[in-house]
Amino acid sequence: MSGLLAGLQPAELMQLTVIVPVVGAFAILALGRWENLRDAASLLTASCLFYVVYRLYPVVAAGGRPDLVLMDMVPGLSIRLTLEPLGMIFAGIASFLWIVTTLYAIGYMRGHHEENQTRFYFFFAIAIASAMGVAMSGNMLTLFVFYEVLSVSTYPLVAHHGTDEAKRGARVYLSILLTTSIVFLLMGMIWTFTLTGNLDFVKGGIFKPDQLQDPLAGILLALYAFGIGKAALMPFHRWLPAAMVAPTPVSALLHAVAVVKAGVFSVLKVAVYVFGLDLMAATPSADVMLYVAAFTMIAASLVAMRQDNLKRRLAYSTVSQLSYIVVGAFLAHPDAAVGGAMHIATHAFGKITLFFCAGAILVASHKTEISQMRGLGRKMPVTFICFMLGSLSIIGLPPFAGMWSKWYLALGAASTHEYIVVAAFMLSSLLNVAYLLPIAIRGFYSNPGPEPANAHGDDGHGNGHDDAHHVPSTVSFGISGIEEAPLFSLAAICVTTAGCVVLFFYPDALFQLASQLVAP
Amino acid sequence: MTAIYAYFLTLPFAAVIEPHxxxxxxxxxLLCAPICVLLRHAKLSWLWATIVTWLVFFIALVLLGKVLAGGLIIYEIGNxxxxxGIEYRIDAANALVLVIITAxxxxxxxxxxxxxxxxxxEPRIYLFYLMYMLCLTGLIGITTTADAFNLFVFLEISSLSSYVLISLGGSRRALTASYRYLVxxxxxxxxxxxxxxMMYMMTGSLNMADLATLLPAVDHTRTVLAAFAFVVVGLGLKLAMFPLHTWLPNAYAFAPSAVTVFLASTATKVAIYALLRLVLTVFGGTDLFNVTHISLMLVILAVIGMFAGAFVAIFQKDVKRMLAYSSVSQVGYMVLGIGLATAAGVTGSIVHLFNHAVMKGAAFMAxxxxxxxxxxxxxxxxxxxxxxxxxxxAVFLVAGLSLIGTPVTVGFISKWQLVQAAIELGWWxxxxxxxxxxxxxxxYVWRVVEVAYLQAPPEGAALRTEAPVSMLVPMIVLAAAAVWFGIDGDTTLRLAGEAANALMGAAQGGKP
Amino acid sequence: MQGIVDAFKPLHDLWLAFEAFMVGPGSPGLFGYWMVIALMMTGFYVVIAHDNLVKKIVGLNVFQVSVFLFYILMAKITGGTAPILAEGIKVYSNPLPHVLILTAIVVGVATTALGLALVVRIRNAYDTIEDDEIQAVEEEEDR
Known part of the structure; x- marks a missing residue:
């Protein structure tokens, strides 16, 4: 295997990360008529992409920063790819989880008898390509370009079902993302460019020492923070719950990993490479954004508690967790930045597991509301165990990956004496416990209560035989009463759950990369 | 471009033709147009018009190459x-506009x-191509000439032929639209x-370069002030500047599709060019820009136009009409660049002139x-x-995204430049x-996208019934150009920058 | 006979006073320009205010004619003759605006012809040439 692509320079590999999914997308389109071939192409593309990213890892870990200037887009600004540790983390996570999600999606889409699957896989690949572009971008312009492509290419995925509800959700999704990015982010970028004549990501920031003072610094920072709508800072978070009308694999990979992480990734990039942590620390008004993020963290958790729809609850949980990373960026402390970077990875594994489980429940039992899931854990033990473990990781308990990132985030907050933020972290973790754990616990311990009249025939207290008639693609292991999701999906859930544990015991690679980010 | 010029020089008779x-x-x-009447045949006159227009396009490219290689070209008619005498003067600005309209x-x-x-x-088709060529002649003439009165003559040639072209539209609404446009x-x-x-009264000259040197001496007179106002309003009507745009939506909506494509991408653009030339070159040396606060007026009108046009577009039921209102909005961007009156602003205006021609052409073709x-x-x-x-x-989608100004489309480049120009002035x-x-x-774009992609086709509608290849290829070319120049915005921005310098540098003051 | 003329004398004096006021001291030519403006505004008003499409064209013509006059006036020099090269002629009008306006007249004729042709077609299509009636029909169609 090591011989494969051996002749390629890192810069060329970097281009490949964008090219491979695009080529894959068109292969998927071409093979659309043959279901199995198409899905195989999808898997193959995902594996190739991960391999390419994997080949880049040693380069970055050794301190290499592959750089590639493609062409001038406007005078003085080029399309530029540069790979640095943060991008490496994001690209690694997204590309690995793409393989898993593809596995999952094959099971889900077939089990759920979705239409327009070719279109689905096509845009999925395009979205991943643009997420890779975001990860590799070497200046703000490149990042913006891929960021917008990501917004637009995920629109058809969100609107996939084509129902009025899907259209409405997709409309909210696209309008908020485009509005924030075009009005705030673009404005901030051009303003920065006018001031500095440069938008490259430079260690320590691109502003000259005395160039930027309050209130302009604060305004610019706010333009960036709100402009990167994908980071879902309140009040621009509504698109994320709205995006939950999408099929679950989309919610899982894109709206727990690729898209939202592209958002917080951009925020981190802006904090570290455009403003620079020193400038952020010296800017009093940066605190305003810090408190906005802390507020979002708490408020979104509170809203999550009130959601009965599982995917919406998870979505609000994501909004809250994203703000952890934004807080990490705005604390302007190395530890916090490391924590934020690690949280990108650890939260990704945790949240994708939860979404996978939500989708598995939907496929196997057609249940979307939490109140309907009492006792469901006995029918779907694997799913609910994994859900439990994923929840624990999100909460940040050992031995799960989520602990590390929260540790560093809290450490950073304590070192900067932002005790309000420390308190917010603690409160938010408690709220996590309150809105995540009961789902799994009720699934196991509650007896199925009297079911409200449900549109679906399977009402929870059947023994599974006539359910199997409705949903032939589920796995029953031959044990009466067990009614799991398709095998492909189940395997994916197990992989990501394992990831949560593995990252607890072997966080070294992740930590090394993250600390390179802030190393002098 | 310069390569095309070099290639042209290798052709036989190049040395004889080149100066002319x-x-x-x-x-x-102009001379080839009447031949359509002699041909009196639909297909033949189409073929003839195609050959002639592509030839003219080639000439425009050669001219742009020559300008980029050697600067200003001056041609004295009849020596x-x-x-x-009437003078034709080609610099980076009109060479670029020439390439746009002939392309x-x-x-x-x-x-x-x-x-x-x-x-x-069928019996009217040969007349259609006759008028098409005359309209093209007029537009080229406006762009080429350096004589203020000559410009009027060409303006009328292009206008009269475009009234006819619009009235050829299928519905009776085309007639009233054409009539209103005529008035x-x-x-x-x-x-x-x-x-x-009035300018002639004060200076005794009609030559633009000459006027530019003579006007500053008399720029305090009321006559010149009135002349300035008349010129701006007159050209404002032709370029559909808000609130003088009322003729445009119906004219575009009810004209034959090909005419809409052509006019939407060229006619208003040429009027914008004329305004730029008059305001920046002819009046560039005068103090009128400050005296009249024209900058502020143009910017305010442009911004209102941007919003009003787009807002009305949202509520249109007819897609063609919707795009027409979007044109009103997009013209606002170009006027805005003129109003900003800095090199960066004018560059934005010119680059949007190019970009909008490409994207609106693609949209109307779709x-x-x-x-x-x-x-x-x-x-x-x-x-x-x-x-x-x-x-x-898909072509419509690309054009629509470009109208929105998402990156990787030309609309983004224009917006980038204009926003940058505004921020440089501190007009955030x-x-x-x-x-x-x-x-x-x-x-408005997404209303169409939702209908197009998320609604099921009506019962019995044939799937995959595309328009003929002859229609598909041009629109794909334009859509590809919208993407290509959206990525490689550097080329167009540099050309537009040179054009802006040519326009503003031609006046002694340079900057108004 | 003289009696009748005398009867109008006050009116004539008034007119002369008005003319003097309009022309202003020392410049003989402005009166013409006032007439141009009056014509121009008349034409403009007709274009805007009348619903009859033919009348609009007439208004447009009046409007254009006022501009022709404007050009001719500006070329006029007091005491000048036609610009013909002949013995003993020293002062003559500027011929260039005359030539320009010949072009403009041609353009005006073409516009009028085209406009009237359109009115004929509109009459055939709508059975009316009243703008308000046509607009009512069109608003109905838009709905």
């Missing part, structure tokens, strides 16, 4: 030295063949000659193709058009206006 290229640009289509003119013709056969009755257009052109007459197949472009009739005509709808609220107005574009 500026005038050939105008004379060739009468200016300011007595659109050339690429519209292959598209027009099928579309016109469907929408115009408004004539008023505008007449306003323009009143202004020119809509025209839908009309060709479906027979209507009302939103209700376009349900599921994305499945019925995938390529056409104008910059915010530019960005906010593009949100309205999302609304």
């Amino acid at each position: 290229l500026p005038v050939l640009q105008v004379v060739v289509p 009468w030295p200016p300011p007595w 659109i003119g050339a690429i519209t013709l292959p598209y027009a063949k099928a579309s016109v056969e469907k929408e115009v009755s 408004m257009g004539t008023l505008g052109a007449t306003f323009y000659i009143i202004g020119v007459g 809509v025209g193709a839908m009309f060709y197949v479906v027979g209507s472009v009302r939103l209700d009739d376009l349900a599921g058009i994305g499945k019925r005509m995938p390529v056409t709808t 609220y104008v910059a915010a206006g530019v960005l906010l107005s593009s949100l309205l574009a999302i609304a």
Whole structure:
């Protein structure tokens, strides 16, 4: 295997990360008529992409920063790819989880008898390509370009079902993302460019020492923070719950990993490479954004508690967790930045597991509301165990990956004496416990209560035989009463759950990369 | 470009023809147009018009190459030295505009063949191509000439022929649209000659370069002030500057599709160029820019136009009409650049002139193709058009994204430049206006996208019934150009920057 | 006979006073320009205010004619003759605006012809040439 692509320079590999999914997308389109071939192409593309990213890892870990200037887009600004540790983390996570999600999606889409699957896989690949572009971008312009492509290419995925509800959700999704990015982010970028004549990501920031003072610094920072709508800072978070009308694999990979992480990734990039942590620390008004993020963290958790729809609850949980990373960026402390970077990875594994489980429940039992899931854990033990473990990781308990990132985030907050933020972290973790754990616990311990009249025939207290008639693609292991999701999906859930544990015991690679980010 | 010029020099007779290229640009289509009447045959006159327009396009490219290689080209008609004789003067600005209009003119013709056969009755088709060539002549003439009165003559040639072209549209609404355009257009052109007459009274000259040197001495007089006002309003009517735009939506909506493509991408653009030339070059040395606060007025009108046009577009049921209102909005961007009156602003204006020609051309071509197949472009009739005509709808989508100004399309480049120009001046609220107005574009573009992709095609509608290849290829070319120049915005921005310098540098003051 | 003339004398004096006021001291030519403006505004008003499409064209013509006059006036020099090269002629009008306006007249004729042709077609299509009636029909269609 090591011989494969051996002749390629890192810069060329970097281009490949964008090219491979695009080529894959068109292969998927071409093979659309043959279901199995198409899905195989999808898997193959995902594996190739991960391999390419994997080949880049040693380069970055050794301190290499592959750089590639493609062409001038406007005078003085080029399309530029540069790979640095943060991008490496994001690209690694997204590309690995793409393989898993593809596995999952094959099971889900077939089990759920979705239409327009070719279109689905096509845009999925395009979205991943643009997420890779975001990860590799070497200046703000490149990042913006891929960021917008990501917004637009995920629109058809969100609107996939084509129902009025899907259209409405997709409309909210696209309008908020485009509005924030075009009005705030673009404005901030051009303003920065006018001031500095440069938008490259430079260690320590691109502003000259005395160039930027309050209130302009604060305004610019706010333009960036709100402009990167994908980071879902309140009040621009509504698109994320709205995006939950999408099929679950989309919610899982894109709206727990690729898209939202592209958002917080951009925020981190802006904090570290455009403003620079020193400038952020010296800017009093940066605190305003810090408190906005802390507020979002708490408020979104509170809203999550009130959601009965599982995917919406998870979505609000994501909004809250994203703000952890934004807080990490705005604390302007190395530890916090490391924590934020690690949280990108650890939260990704945790949240994708939860979404996978939500989708598995939907496929196997057609249940979307939490109140309907009492006792469901006995029918779907694997799913609910994994859900439990994923929840624990999100909460940040050992031995799960989520602990590390929260540790560093809290450490950073304590070192900067932002005790309000420390308190917010603690409160938010408690709220996590309150809105995540009961789902799994009720699934196991509650007896199925009297079911409200449900549109679906399977009402929870059947023994599974006539359910199997409705949903032939589920796995029953031959044990009466067990009614799991398709095998492909189940395997994916197990992989990501394992990831949560593995990252607890072997966080070294992740930590090394993250600390390179802030190393002098 | 320079390579094309070098190639041209290797052709036989190049040495003889080369000095006369500026005038050939105008004379060739003018003299070739009447031949259509002799041909009196639909297909033959189409072929003839196509050959001629592509030839003119080639000349324009050669001229641009020559300008980029050697700077200003001056051609004295009949060897009468200016300011007595009429002078043609080609610099980076009009060379670029020439390339834009001849390119659109050339690429519209292959598209027009099928579309016109469907929408115009057979015995009139040869007249259609006659008028098409005359209109092109007029537009080229406006762009080439350096004589203020000569500009009026060409303005009327292009206007008269475009009234005829519009009236050839299928529905009776085309007649009234054409009539209203005729009244408004004539008023505008007449306003323009009143202004020119007043300039002549004060200076005794009609040559633009000459005027530019003579006007500053008399710029305190009320006559010159009035001349300035008449010229701006007159040209404002022709370029559909808000609130003088009322003729535009119906004229575009009811003209034959090919005409809409052609006019939307060229006619208003040429009027914008004329305004730029008059305001920046002819009046560039005078103090009028400050005295009249024209900058502020233009910026305010531009911003209102940007919002009003886009807002009205959202509520249109007819896609063609929707795009027409979007044109009103987009003209606002170009006027804004003129109003900013800095090199960066004018560059933004010119680059948007190019970019908008490309994207609106593609959008109207796509809509025209839908009309060709479906027979209507009302939103209700376009349900599921994305499945019925995938390529056409994809082209529309690209053009629509470009209207919004998403990156990787030309619209983004224009917006970048204009916002940057506004921020450089510290007018951040104008910059915010530019960005906010593009949100309205999302609304109207997405209405079509939802209908096209998320609604099921009506029962019995044939799937995958595309328009003929002759229509598809031009629109794909334009859509590809919209993406290509969206990525490689550097090239167009540099050209536009040179054009802006040519326009502003031609006046001694440079900066007003 | 003289009696009648005398009867109008006050009116004539008034007119002369008005003319003097309009012309202003020392510049003989402005009166013409006032007439141009009056004509121009008349034409403009007709274009805007009348619903009859033919009348609009007439208004447009009046408007354009005022501009022709404007050009001719500006070329006029007091005491000048036609610009013909002949013995003993020293002062003559500027011929260039005359030539320009010949072009403009041609343009005006073409516009009028085209406009009237359109009115004929509109009459055939709508059975009316009143703008308000046409607009009512069109608003009905738009709905």
